[in-house]
Amino acid sequence: MRWLRKAAIGSLYQFKQSEFMKTSAGRNVVVVGTQWGDEGKGKLVDWLTESAQGVVRFQGGHNAGHTLVINGVKTALHLIPSGIMRPGVKCYIGNGVVLSPAKLFEEIAGLEQVGVDVRSRLRISEACPLILPFHAALDLAREAAREHGGLVKIGTTGRGIGPAYEDKIARRALRVQDLKFPERFAAKLRDLLALHNHVLTSFLGSAAFDFGPTLAPFMRNGEVQFDPVYAQAMAHAKLLAPMMADVSRELNEAHQAGANLLFEGAQGTLLDVDHGTYPFVTSSNCVAGNASAGAGVGPGMLHYVLGITKAYCTRVGSGPFPTELDWEREGTPGYHMSTVGAEKGVTTGRSRRCGWFDAALLKRSAQVNGLSGLCITKLDVLDGLAELQLCTGYMLDGAHTDILPMGADDIERCQPVYETLPGWTQSTVGVTQYEALPPEARRYLERIAELTGVPIHMVSTSPDRDHTILMRDPYQAR
Numbered sequence: 001m002r003w004l005r006k007a008a009i010g011s012l013y014q015f016k017q018s019e020f021m022k023t024s025a026g027r028n029v030v031v032v033g034t035q036w037g038d039e040g041k042g043k044l045v046d047w048l049t050e051s052a053q054g055v056v057r058f059q060g061g062h063n064a065g066h067t068l069v070i071n072g073v074k075t076a077l078h079l080i081p082s083g084i085m086r087p088g089v090k091c092y093i094g095n096g097v098v099l100s101p102a103k104l105f106e107e108i109a110g111l112e113q114v115g116v117d118v119r120s121r122l123r124i125s126e127a128c129p130l131i132l133p134f135h136a137a138l139d140l141a142r143e144a145a146r147e148h149g150g151l152v153k154i155g156t157t158g159r160g161i162g163p164a165y166e167d168k169i170a171r172r173a174l175r176v177q178d179l180k181f182p183e184r185f186a187a188k189l190r191d192l193l194a195l196h197n198h199v200l201t202s203f204l205g206s207a208a209f210d211f212g213p214t215l216a217p218f219m220r221n222g223e224v225q226f227d228p229v230y231a232q233a234m235a236h237a238k239l240l241a242p243m244m245a246d247v248s249r250e251l252n253e254a255h256q257a258g259a260n261l262l263f264e265g266a267q268g269t270l271l272d273v274d275h276g277t278y279p280f281v282t283s284s285n286c287v288a289g290n291a292s293a294g295a296g297v298g299p300g301m302l303h304y305v306l307g308i309t310k311a312y313c314t315r316v317g318s319g320p321f322p323t324e325l326d327w328e329r330e331g332t333p334g335y336h337m338s339t340v341g342a343e344k345g346v347t348t349g350r351s352r353r354c355g356w357f358d359a360a361l362l363k364r365s366a367q368v369n370g371l372s373g374l375c376i377t378k379l380d381v382l383d384g385l386a387e388l389q390l391c392t393g394y395m396l397d398g399a400h401t402d403i404l405p406m407g408a409d410d411i412e413r414c415q416p417v418y419e420t421l422p423g424w425t426q427s428t429v430g431v432t433q434y435e436a437l438p439p440e441a442r443r444y445l446e447r448i449a450e451l452t453g454v455p456i457h458m459v460s461t462s463p464d465r466d467h468t469i470l471m472r473d474p475y476q477a478r
């Protein structure tokens with residue numbers, strides 16, 4: 001009998017311990033873009049960081065672009081998590097990110113110039129594949145070759161993100177941890193250059209291509225040179241060393257110690273390499289599930305998924321866009337969105353294409369992300385439009401569908417089906433209470449929630465972080 005009592009006490013102890021761990025562990029939120037990126041994730045991540053002790057990037061590279069406006073000062077971030085703007089918050093770059101050391105140190109220098117302490121708060125996974133100068137060379141030469149060959153360009157940022165992911169998947173990438181071993185690094189670099197220089201010169205005709213001033217110091221006759229790439233990498237290795245970390249372990253430990261974490265997605269769901277408008281997509285998975293694989297935490301650690309959704313649609317670069325409007329002609333709703341919304345890319349300065357809100361697209365996004373709630377941004381941009389069209393589905397090859405099909409070829413043939421809603425004349429700029437919104441704006445929001453089946457938990461009414469309506473706090477919602 002004594003053994004039974006002992007076993008019972010033992011299991012009670014275990015139960016209590018696991019209960020304790022459950023209640024003391026932190027709460028974690030994933031933020032994803034639900035459209036084609038540029039939804040305003042940066043502002044919301046920054047806003048949510050008030051409740052978080054750690055912010056994590058888990059995919060993409062320095063092709064992301066977040067703009068934060070704090071006390072009227074604009075800061076653009078490409079690689080470093082937006083949490084860096086909050087003193088005391090730890091920032092993590094997970095293994096799912098492809099890392100350009102050159103761009104990282106450029107960004108760190110910019111932040112340090114405005115007094116932001118980066119180095120003591122940034123942790124970088126040793127498993128991140130590196131982006132090196134030959135990746136950008138391949139990216140640029142390939143896009144040019146597509147254009148010369150009469151193909152539509154993918155619309156990449158030309159920063160080497162795609163080629164770096166290709167090396168990762170082909171299991172030949174140089175990773176952050178290789179920087180710690182100069183000889184190993186040199187040998188792998190030689191092998192990589194042999195392959196990529198062959199592609200550049202023999203297949204892409206790189207000798208005749210102008211790679212621009214940034215890449216010029218690394219190139220000769222269309223080939224990337226070993227010496228300058230190696231020298232630059234070794235200089236970066238020294239600077240990176242104090243920030244290299246086992247990010248997976250640190251995140252799990254921080255979580256167990258009670259830290260709230262914020263997983264910051266880059267780009268948007270329709271740019272996801274699997275679920276987006278393939279092939280006009282980015283090279284990583286942008287969906288919420290990748291927060292787990294790209295940071296090294298279990299899916300059970302992702303408690304809430306916030307879908308950042310612009311009150312209309314925009315898209316940069318090529319690829320199908322069913323609700324696209326003429327956004328260049330003055331006096332049109334598209335022109336209104338483009339100009340009032342200042343729709344120009346942070347990373348490339350390219351104009352974003354603009355169009356009506358697409359609820360059928362959002363339905364796809366809600367499914368593949370498992371969204372817990374929506375944050376609708378840039379509602380204020382629609383102020384003053386007499387009426388609004390809301391896309392509820394499409395006609396595709398003579399049949400109606402209420403969800404975005406998969407892949408560019410089918411999406412290309414989609415004819416949007418619209419519902420018309422009244423617009424509003426009052427300004428919503430800076431509104432912080434849901435009830436203070438014009439009734440037409442509330443109707444618009446409620447219809448979006450109805451069509452997509454996802455509740456709206458937040459609304460953003462200006463670029464300023466304080467101009468946010470909160471219906472449900474992702475860090476509190478259960």
Ligand code: GDP
Nearest residue numbers: 038039040041042065066067378460461462463
């Ligand atoms: P991200 O990549 O998703 O972070 O989006 P971007 O930063 O590229 O683009 C969003 C742009 O919209 C930035 O210039 C923001 O300052 C701005 N923005 C964010 N939320 C709002 C909003 O509610 N209203 C307006 N007018 N602008 C916003």
